[in-house]
Amino acid sequence: MATETLTIGKALNLGLRKAMEDDAKVLLMGEDIGKLGGVFRITDGLQKDFGEARVVDTPLAEAGILGTAVGLAMRGYRPVCEIQFDGFVFPAYNQIVTQVAKMHARSRGKLPMPVVIRIPFGGGIGAVEHHSESPEAYFAHTAGLKVVAVSNPVDAYWGIQQAIACPDPIVFLEPKRRYWEKAEVDLDATADPLFASRVVRGGDDVTVLAYGPMVKTALQAAEAAAEEGRSLEVVDLRTVSPLDLEPVFESVRRTGRCVVVHEAPVTLGLGAEIAARVTETCFHSLEAPVLRVGGYDTPYPPSKLEEEYLPDLDRVLDAVDRSMGF
Amino acid sequence: MATETLTIGKALNLGLRKAMEDDAKVLLMGEDIGKLGGVFRITDGLQKDFGEARVVDTPLAEAGILGTAVGLAMRGYRPVCEIQFDGFVFPAYNQIVTQVAKMHARSRGKLPMPVVIRIPFGGGIGAVEHHSESPEAYFAHTAGLKVVAVSNPVDAYWGIQQAIACPDPIVFLEPKRRYWEKAEVDLDATADPLFASRVVRGGDDVTVLAYGPMVKTALQAAEAAAEEGRSLEVVDLRTVSPLDLEPVFESVRRTGRCVVVHEAPVTLGLGAEIAARVTETCFHSLEAPVLRVGGYDTPYPPSKLEEEYLPDLDRVLDAVDRSMGF
C-alpha cells in the first residue's frame, strides 16, 4: 500500500501529474505555471516532464485563459486553468459565466466543457489586496458550474483528479493558507465521491458546517467545545455546488442546531443558501435559527486586520453559544 | 402640482434629464445612448440637449465603460453608465468588483465613487440568450456596492436621481419588461428614501417580498389570493443591498409566514439571504419556513420556455399554499 505523507500542495501536484499521465488530453494553463511551477509551486516539475504544449505559460490575461480553454475543450482537450489568486479571477468572469457555464446547455450536450478552474482562495497569509478573497458564492449562484472546495491532502489528491475527469466545468478552490498542512494519503485507496459532504467529527449538540480552510477551524472549535462538555458535529461540505445536504439534514434533525462557517462575507455567502435550505427541510427539528459565521460585509481588510476579519475558533464558539442560547 | 402619467422608461428619462440639469458633473456613458437614445430609448433626446461630452456614446467595451467611469469619478464627475443588457455586464465585472466597489475603502474616503450602473434586467421580453438575466445577487454579495431595483414609475423617476446624488456606487436595476408600465408621477412631491422597503399592500396571512419586475406579479398574486379569502401582505424591497428588513420583520411577526419572489435562480439568490435573516430575527414567530419562488438553477431558457421559467402568479400562490400548509 503506497501511503505518503503529503501537504495539500504536494497532493495537488501529484494529482495533476497522475491526471496528465492518465489522459493525454489533459493540459494545464496559467500564468507562471511552467518553469516557476506556479507561485505556490503546485505545478512544480510538470512542464519539465510534460512539455510546453501541455503545461502552458500563458500571456497575462485571465479572460484569455478561460476563453481559449473553451476552444481547447471544444477540440477535445481537458484544460486545467490556474488562476494565480482568487482576486484575479474577475477578468475571466465573462467567459466563465456566459460561456464556460452555459456551453453544454446551449449546445444541448454537443459541446461538453470539462474545464477545471483552479483557484487558491481565502485569506490568512498576510498578503496585500486581492490575494485573500473567497469568491465561491459568485460561482455557486451560476447554473452550469460545479464548485469544489477541498480541505485536506486526501481530498486534494483525489479531488483534483476527479474534477479533471468530470465532464462538467468545475471551479476548484484550494485553501491557500492550508497548502502546507500535512496528512497521510493512501495513493491506492478508492476515493470518496467528489460531490458528497462528509461528517468529519460526530457530535450531538450543534451541527457545524464548513468547507475549505474553515474545516480545520471548525474542528478546532469542536475540540475546544468538547473540553467544555459540548459536543459539536462537524461536516466538511467538500463541494459547495451542488450542495450535498442530506447528511446535514440528518445531523440537524438530531442536534436541532446548526452553524455555518466560511470566510466569504456573510451576506449572500454559502451560509445564506444553507440556512434557507436547512430551515426549509428541518423546520420542525430546529431549536434555533441556523447561524452564520463569516467575513464581514466589507472588502477584505489590510492583513494586519485579517485575524479580526476571518472567522476563528472563538467566533465559531460564540455562534455555538448563541445557538444554544435560543 | 405637476403630475404626469409616465411609463417607467419615460420616468427614467425625465429623472436623468433632471439630474443632468441639477449637476453639471453628471454625465452618461454607454453603448448607443446618443443618437439612438439607447436600445430602450431611456436616454432619448439627452445627447441632443446636453452634447456629446455629457452623453457619451462609448466604444463597445463594458470594462472600458466602468474603468473610465472610475477615472472620471476621481476627477469629480458622476458617471451614469448604461449596460445595454443584463447579460453584458460581465466583461465589466472586474472593474466593478475590484475597483468601483473598493476604491472608497481603499482610499479611506479620499476617492468616492458616485458611479451609477444602470442595467435593464430580467426576462419576459422574448429575447435571445443573455438579454434576460437577473444578476443582482452577484452585486449584493459585493461589499462596497449598493443595489437598487425599481418597480414603478414613481420610484424610477426619483430613484435614478437619488442614485446619482448618492456618493456611493449603485447598481441600478431597471425592470425591462415593465418599462412600458404607466403610473401617475407627482414631479413636485417629496421622494421616499431610496434605501427603504415599502409595504405596498397590507395583509395578515402571509408576507410576500419582491422587487423590480416581480412586485407586479406579487400584487397580482395578492389580488387572486384575496378572492379566495387569503390576505397577503406585499413588500416591495426597492433596494436589495442594503436590505431594509425592519418592515419585513414587523410584518412576519404578524403573519408568521414569508415568501420571497425573484426571477434570479433560487440558489444563492436574494431569497437565500432574506430567508436566513428573517429566520434569525423572527425565529419564534415563524409558523413555516421562509419559502422562495425564483428562477430554476438553469441557464435562462430559450424564450419559448421563459413563461415556465419565470415565477408567475400561480407559482407565488403555490408557495403561499405550501407556507399555509406547514
Add this chain to the structure above:
Amino acid sequence: MTAKTSTTEMVDPVPGAAAPHLPQRTELVQLLTPEGDRVEHPDYSLDISGDELRSLYRDLALVRRWDLEATALQRQGELGIWASLLGQEAAQIGAGRAMAESDMAFPTYREHGVAWTRGVDPLHVISLFRGVDNGGWDPVATGFNLYTVVIGAQTLHATGYAMGLQRDGAESAALAFLGDGATSQGEVNEAMIWAASFSAPVVFFCQNNQYAISVPLERQSRVPLYQRAAGFGFPGVRVDGNDVLAVLAVTKAALAAAREGQGPTFIEAFTYRMGAHTTSDDPTRYRLASELEEWKLRDPIARLKAHLSRGGVADTAFFTGIEAEADELAARIRSGTLEMPDPAPAAMFDFVYAEQTPQLAQQRADFVQYHASFEEGEH
C-alpha cells in the same frame, strides 16, 4: 474629492482626431469592381471556373432570400428578433467558401451566409431567433460553432480551438468572425495577443459593416481596423467585403497560411449593413438614407450578376432558375418555421450539466409534478 481641478468649463472632446504620423493610405483588395469588371491584384490571384462562379452566385442569392424571408417572419410575429445580413452576403459567402471542410468557423449572431456554406439548415438558425433553442445545430458535425451573442467571446474560443489544432498536428484552421464594434472588446484583443504568441492557426475575419448598432466605426478606431494586427505582430489586410471573389481569395490565402504554420491573419472585410442592426432597431435615428443609397451601388449580388451576365457565364435561364430555387427555399423556411414545435418545458433542466446534479434533478421532478398538477386541475 476632485484631484487638481482647474476649470470646469465643458469642451466637447474631439473624437477620431487625425493621426498624421501613421500611414493613411489603405489598400483595398478588390478582384471585381462595383461595376462587375474583373481586375487583378498583385498579391491575390484567383483561378475560378464558371461553375464555381455560378455556385457563388447561387449562394449569395439564396442567403439573401432566406434573410428576407426571416425578416418577414419576424415582422409577422413568428420570430422574436432577426439579425439581417443584408449587404454582407459576399463577405460571408466568400469567407465560408474559402474554408476547408475540416476548418472550424466561430460566428457571431449574423453569419447566416457562413452557416449556409457549412450546410447548416436555415431552420436550425431560425430556431434560435424564434426562441425555440439557445443553440440550434450541431457545431461539431457542421464545423460551424454556435452563434455567440456576447460580443467578441468567440474570438478566444477560436484561438483556443486553433491551439488545439496545433497540438493535434491537424492541418486545419479556425476562422473567427467578428464585427467592427467587437474590435473594442478586451477579449478580442486578447485573442489576437494569444494567437500571435502561440502562432495559432486562426484567421480573424472582421466584417466592418461601418456600424455597431448606431455607433459608427470612428468611435472604435481612428485608423483602419486591419492595421490593428501589425501592432500585435501579424498581418492585416483590408478586402472589399462586397466583392465575393476578393474575399474568397484573401480568406483562402490566410487560411492556407494558418494551416501551414504561419500563424494568424486579420482580415477586414469592408462592407455595409444595408438593413437595420436587428429587427428591433431603427437606423433612421442615426444614419442618413443617402448613405444607404450610395452603398446600394456597391451591392454584392448585383456586382456578381453583372460580371456573370457580361462575361456570358450565366444567362437568363440560370438567373430564373435561381429565383425559383429561392422561392422554394423561402417557402420551406416559412412552413418550417410555422410548423416548428415548441421545446418541451422540462427540457431546460436536461443539459445544464453533462452529469445531472441531484439538486437539479429534484427541481426538475418538482417542476414536472407542478405542471402535472395543473393538468389534473389541482390548481
Add this chain to the structure above:
Amino acid sequence: MTAKTSTTEMVDPVPGAAAPHLPQRTELVQLLTPEGDRVEHPDYSLDISGDELRSLYRDLALVRRWDLEATALQRQGELGIWASLLGQEAAQIGAGRAMAESDMAFPTYREHGVAWTRGVDPLHVISLFRGVDNGGWDPVATGFNLYTVVIGAQTLHATGYAMGLQRDGAESAALAFLGDGATSQGEVNEAMIWAASFSAPVVFFCQNNQYAISVPLERQSRVPLYQRAAGFGFPGVRVDGNDVLAVLAVTKAALAAAREGQGPTFIEAFTYRMGAHTTSDDPTRYRLASELEEWKLRDPIARLKAHLSRGGVADTAFFTGIEAEADELAARIRSGTLEMPDPAPAAMFDFVYAEQTPQLAQQRADFVQYHASFEEGEH
C-alpha cells in the same frame, strides 16, 4: 465531442514565431550611453542644468536605498511582501520628473520611484506592504493614485481621468504606468482604444522589464511593445529605460503633446527587473544569472554617476553627501516602519461606504461589542 479531429500527436507549438512581414528595426531613444556619454537624438533634445542633473541623481540614489531598506525589512519579517524597483529607477524617476504638478499618475504596485517624485512619503507606501492599509496616501493631494494590484485596471482609470481633464478644459495629462505583462490584459487594450477614440490626454508608460514574474516578454508579444500603439492609431516610442535623461525627454514630450490636445502616446521604457518579482519570488527558477550580469553593465545609476563625474558636474563630496542622505532616509524608513501603529480593528467598517449602511453599522457595533466581551473576560 471533438470537432473534426485528425491526429492527436503532440507537437510543441512555436511561440513567438518571427513575423517577417513587419519592420523589425526598433529605434531606442537614448541620450546617455551605458558608459555615461551624452548623445543627441534628432527627435528628443534635452536642455538640462547641472542642478537638475544632480537632483536626478539624488532621486535615483535615494529611491534605490529606500527600496533596499524595504527589502531588508521584509526579510526581517516587518513587511508582508515588497515589490522591488531595483534596476528600474531611471525609468521611474525620469517619468515622474517629467510630470507637471497638476498631472496625475496612475501607478501599478512598483512605482516607488514615481511616488518619490510626487512627494509621497515612503512610509505611506510601506504601510501598504506592511498590511496596515490598502491604500496609504492621499492620491488627490499628491497627484499620485493609489497602487493598483489588479494588473492593468489603472490604465482605464487614467484614461477616464484624462477624459475628465478634457471636459474640464484643464491643461494637464494623466500618466498611466503598466508593465510588459500588463499589455496582454484586455482592459489595457481597451484603455488604448478609448484613449485613441476620445483623443484623451493620457500617456501610457510601459516599463518593459522583460518579465511578468517568470514569463518573458516573448509570451506577451512577438513584436516590440511600442509598436502596439500604431495599431490603435497613436504614436509609440521605445526609450532606453535605464537612461534617465532619455526617459525624461520622451515623457516630457508625450505629456506636452497630450496637454496640447494631440492625444495619447505609448512609451515603452526598455529596462530590466534586477531583483526578484517580489520578495516572495525566486528568479533563479526561470532566468540565468548571466542575464543579470549583462544588465548590471547598464545600471541606470552607475550610468548617470559616470556622466556626472566625467563631466565634472558632481564631485566626491556630492556623492558622499547623497550617501549620507540615503543613510538617513533608510534609518527613518526603518524606525518609521517599526513604530508604525497597527490599524484600529473596527476601522475596516468605516470607509466601505461614503454613507454607512444600517446593516454594516450593526455589524460594526456587534464587532465592537464582541471584542469588548473579550476584554471583559466574558469569553
